[in-house]
Amino acid sequence: MNRAAQSTQTQKFKPMIKKNIATNEFGFVFNPATGDSFSSNPIAAEIIGLMKVNNSLNEIKKTLLEKYDADKMTIEKDVDDFLQILKENNLLNN
Amino acid sequence: MTDNTQPIVIAVTGLNAIDSPGPGVAVIRAIRDGLNRPVRIIGLAYENLEPGIYMDGICDKTYQISYPAAGSEVLYNAIKYIHDIEKIDVLIPNFDAELYNFITIAARLKALGIHSFLPSFDMFDARDKLNLYAFGQKHNLLVPxxxxxxxxxxxxxxxxxxxxxxxxxxxxxxxxxxxxxxxxxxxxxxxxxxxxxxxxxxxFINGTEVNIAALGDGEGNATSIIPMRKMYITDKGKAWAGITLEDDALIELAQKFVEATQWRGGFEIEIMKTAKDELYIMEINPRFPAWIYLSAGAGQNQPAALVKMALGEKVLPFTTYDVGKLFIRYSWDLIVDISKFQQFTAFGSL
Incomplete structure (x- = not known):
């Protein structure tokens, strides 16, 4: 796969939070399989909300970029870092 | 047929609601909450400072009994004496160390009209710490x-x-x-x-401590299974807070155990879940755990179900429970008049 195709695929990637993970608008995240619970900040809660309505990674980043006064690189890095945290805590399906 | 207007008289041990608690007080709370019939609770205590003797709304009357080392005949005579006064319908022992004696005299107590819902000696021995590894090998269960x-x-x-x-x-x-x-x-x-x-x-197995409280019907079926993760553990290894989990692998493990042993009564499986999601059985306790009130809080009142099963009623297996339900234990200083302590100490009942 060439780099251009890989990049397109990455942008289309839809991070999916596990079906059984409970969240609320205040950023509380609960994993019923492990009993772990987490508190996330408002932007992290917003990212989870965007994931839940089936947005692609690219769409999530675009939405945040339009809404917040931050440069593209910062937003991309923050979103990628947050996805990594979700993954490490076994909260993602993919 | 059971007369629903007459209180069911239930004798319960394990009233030591201390930092390493016996399950008796939790069992009584669950029965009072969930049986939906009048009950009279008879506490059976070994020590005169077991808090359950003195707590309001727990025992209607408590009798002191001898330590298990005194043997099954002494226990039988004590229970018969209490039964002559109280007319016990159901007896629920809650300590590992006393179970051998209670199983020994179960048939004689039944002849007196005292029902229990206990495992047989074969079931009891299968999960004994001394036999657990062999049990795991035989039934393809992970045991350290x-x-x-x-x-x-x-x-x-x-x-x-x-x-x-x-x-x-x-x-x-x-x-x-x-x-x-x-x-x-x-x-x-x-x-x-x-x-x-x-x-x-x-x-030693490294991982997360998960416990399961369950109730077997004695015919290979699990009437109730509640998995719980310890959230706060005391220096004695006891759960001070815990939360109910949703995990099919844990439910299947408990079902497998019930099927293999045909377990009758309450039990607790202590599990270590490794980073690779392996479920190691660390111990199987042949009675309800001290956190059993969580089963009532989560929608599967195991002690109330056990009373019904002991009385010969058919209880259908529970199918759902609340995931994410927490228990948080707390300490509470009970103020007790010396006369009550004196009464129990001198006369062996209160």
Whole structure:
């Protein structure tokens, strides 16, 4: 796969939070399989909300970029870092 | 047919609601909450400072009984004496150490009209710490390797075989994690002084502690299964807070155990879940755990169901429970008049 195709695929990637993970608008995240619970900040809660309505990674980043006064690189890095945290805590399906 | 207007008289042990609590008070709370019939609770206490004797709304009357070491005949005579006064319908023992005697006299108590819902000796022995590894091997369940020892001289060899850390356990209670031979020897003497021999030395498994409270119907079916993760653990290894989990693998494990043993009554499986999601059975306790009130809070009131099953009623298996339900234990200073303490101490009942 060439780099251009890989990049397109990455942008289309839809991070999916596990079906059984409970969240609320205040950023509380609960994993019923492990009993772990987490508190996330408002932007992290917003990212989870965007994931839940089936947005692609690219769409999530675009939405945040339009809404917040931050440069593209910062937003991309923050979103990628947050996805990594979700993954490490076994909260993602993919 | 049961007369629903007359109180069911239920005798319960394990009233020591202390930092390493017996399950009695939790069992009584669950029964009072969930049986939907009048009940009269008869507490059976070993010590005169067991809090359940004095707590309001727990026992209607409490009698002191002898320690299990006195034997099953002494126990039978004590229960018969109490039964002559109280007309006990159902008896629920809650300590590992007393169960052997209660199983021994179960048939004679039944002849008096006292119902219980206990495992047989075969079931009881299958999950005994001394037999657990073999049980796991037989039924394809993960159990850490262990070695039963009678002499501290054997520790060095076990340490070489298992490596450190390892877990030194008493026959009934207590477990200490030892990181060196010296610590293992100290643990051996400490636990054997309290609970006697043998001592079980177990391979250490690293992971998250998960427990399951369950109720078997004696025919291979699990009437209720509630998995719980300990969220706060005391220095004695007891759960001070916990939360119900949704995990099919844990439910299947408990079902497998019930099917293999045809377990009758309440039990608790202590599990270590590794980072690879392996479920190691660390212990199986042949009675309800001290956190059993969580089963009532989560929608599967196991003690109330057990009372009905002991009385011969058919209880359909529960199918749902609330996931994410927490229990948080707390301490509470009970103020008790000296006259009550004196009454129980001098006359053996209150």
């Amino acid at each position: 390797k262990d070695k039963v020892i009678y002499n501290s001289n054997e520790l060095a060899q076990v340490g070489d075989d298992f490596g450190y850390p390892l877990v030194v356990k008493g026959k009934y209670y207590d477990a200490i994690v030892a990181h060196t031979l010296e610590q293992a020897q100290k643990a051996f003497y400490k636990i054997s002084a309290k609970w006697g021999l043998p001592i079980i030395v177990q391979q």
